Amino acid sequence: MAITLAELEVGQEIGRSFVDVTRLDLVKYAGASGDFNPIHWNEAFARSVDLPGVIAHGMFTMGSAVQVVTDWIGDPSAVVDYQTRFTRPVVVEDTTAEPGSAGATVEVVGVVGAVDQDNSTARIDLTVTAGGQKVLVKAQAVVRIW
Structure with missing residues (x-):
């Protein structure tokens, strides 16, 4: 079913999602993005630079968040602008056991x-949160609706 501008109201929820993140996801993302910064996979290194532990790539978080929009609109090419500010890291605990x-x-x-x-x-x-804290603010996507 096609979405029309006439059916949209300010404040209307278009969707919600819960994205489970593992350290394996971060390693896979590092391979795809080429960002092998050890803060995204090495606990000791992350702590040595005063982080609370291994953190997700900001762009991984940003990309995961916009999925709610592309699922709703049904066409990723309809997203004509997407912006955010990073406010807190997403700390990814070790769950290999x-x-x-x-x-x-x-x-x-x-x-x-x-x-x-x-x-x-x-x-x-x-609105993008992890552990009850906002991790992105002013996360806004503009979609073209024909």
Whole structure:
């Protein structure tokens, strides 16, 4: 079913997701992105630079968050702009002794923030948290709706 601008209201929830993150996910992301900074996989190193432990890549978190928007709109190419600010790291605990367990869970809630009839777009505001703390702020995606 196609989404129309007429059916959207500011404040309307478009979706929510829970993204379980493991250290294996971070290693896979490092391989795909080429970002092998040890803060994303080495506990001792991360702590030696005053981090609370291994942290997820910011772009991994950002990419995981926008998935709520692309799932809702049904076409990733409809996202014409996406921006955020990183506020807190997502600390990913070591769960290698517990296969299938998440080292962190990122919760994402998307709501319509604005509708622009003239440009056939809607701004989707994302609330992104981990461990009860906002990890992204001003996370906003603009989607074109035809």
